Amino acid sequence: MPDRPLVVVLLATHDGAAFLREQIDSILGQQGVDVRIVVSDDGSTDATPALLDELAADPRIVQLPAGAYGSAHANFLRLIRDAPVDGAAAIAFSDQDDVWNPGRLAAQLEQLRTADAVSANVIAVYDDDRRVLLDKAQPQRSLDFVLESAGPGCTFVLSPAAFDLVRHVVRTDPEADAAPIHDWLVYAIVRAAGMTWHIDPAPVIDYRQHAANDTGANLxxxxxxxxxxxxxxxxxxxxxxxxxxxxxxxxxxxxxxxxxxxxxxxxxxxxxxxxxxxxxxxxxxxxxxxxxxxxxxxxxxxx
Structure with a gap:
């Protein structure tokens, strides 16, 4: 059987025990690819650390030493700076509380054949069972990245070249930590460098909405x-x-x-x-x- 492409998934956690197992199961269950999940925990005080220790018995899950970062932005920047991405055909970002469609990564890897980075629409899922499409797939404008992201960062998948550029900027730019949120920053870096970004209109995840969302559907x-x-x-x-x-x-x-x-x-x-x-x-x-x-x-x- 030929080797399958490896996707490294950067997962930021903070007090996410209620949703984390389902999220990780949906990542490990991705079809047509191999995955390595790299986790950074931001000072969780619930059952998240114990759950991560349990799940890390799976060799596909790598835990970075836990720290105290204070925001999802800072925690994702830590992952961008420090996560081992050797051998990856692509690098993806993950929240702790969503559910990924089984073919999500395979489809986005196919799109990376003609783009440097990709993102997609999502289905916002509410506690009352409402399901709402969040459409971010309008035609891109030459400077849209200055005022908006390409959609939820949990749909981002970057080529190694695009990720290397983002990592370099995050490690060296004096204002990276002061940027508002990681997904907006990542989109801006890739677009400003003249790389291509594809926004797919097909939704790829169930984007769970609840009281503890750090950044939600914005509706x-x-x-x-x-x-x-x-x-x-x-x-x-x-x-x-x-x-x-x-x-x-x-x-x-x-x-x-x-x-x-x-x-x-x-x-x-x-x-x-x-x-x-x-x-x-x-x-x-x-x-x-x-x-x-x-x-x-x-x-x-x-x-």
Whole structure:
């Protein structure tokens, strides 16, 4: 039987014992590939450490020494910096509380034949049994990565070359730790370098929604109010400025200058900066409705 491609899966955990076994079972049960799960635990105080010790009897599961990182972003950056990825045909990211479709990795490896990185839509699954498609597969824009991710990071699969670039930036860029969230940062690094990213419209996981989600589906009025408050405070704009600066140090030529200029605009909140952002809004968001909403906030001075 020919060797099957190895996918290294980076799994960040924190107090996830209620969901972790089902998640890991769905990863180990992937069809057509071999997997190595590398786990980093962020100071869990529930049964997660004991469960990981039990599951690590399987040689496909590698535990990094547990630490205290304080956020999913910091924990994933630790995995990016330190996880052993030798021999991998691809590197994937995993949350602790989802369920992967059995053919997910095999399908995404096929897509990596013509792309440097891939992501996909998901089905948000709620405690009341609702299932909602989260569609992130709109056509990409030249600078959409400055303001948004390619979708949930738990759908990301990177080629070794793309992962090596991300690892280098995370290890060396002085602002990597200050970026808002790992998936947005990873998408920005890969895109800014001119690598290709495919967003598949087919959902690949059940994306569990519950009270303990670190980052969830971002749907509903409550989430909309939270986003608006973040916009009005300037927090989101400053986060995007960090991403743009990191991306500018990855890019080359005209793209580098364009990103540096965009970062400078995002640091400002004055009317002239807002008008300059408004002129380039067509390049900043994939979804038309979000471009319209952002244009309105720029015109009203809300953002």
């Amino acid at each position: 509903g009025w409550s989430q909309a109010r939270t986003r608006l408050r973040r916009m009005r405070s300037g927090g989101f704009r400053r986060e995007a400025a960090v991403v743009a600066r990191i991306a500018s140090r990855v890019a080359e030529g005209e793209q580098r200058a364009r990103l540096a200029a965009l970062a400078a605009l995002l640091e400002r909140g004055d009317a002239r900066a807002r008008l300059a952002l408004l002129r380039g809004i067509g390049s900043l968001r994939r979804r038309r409705s979000e471009r319209i909403a952002l244009a309105g906030m720029l015109l009203l001075g809300v953002w």
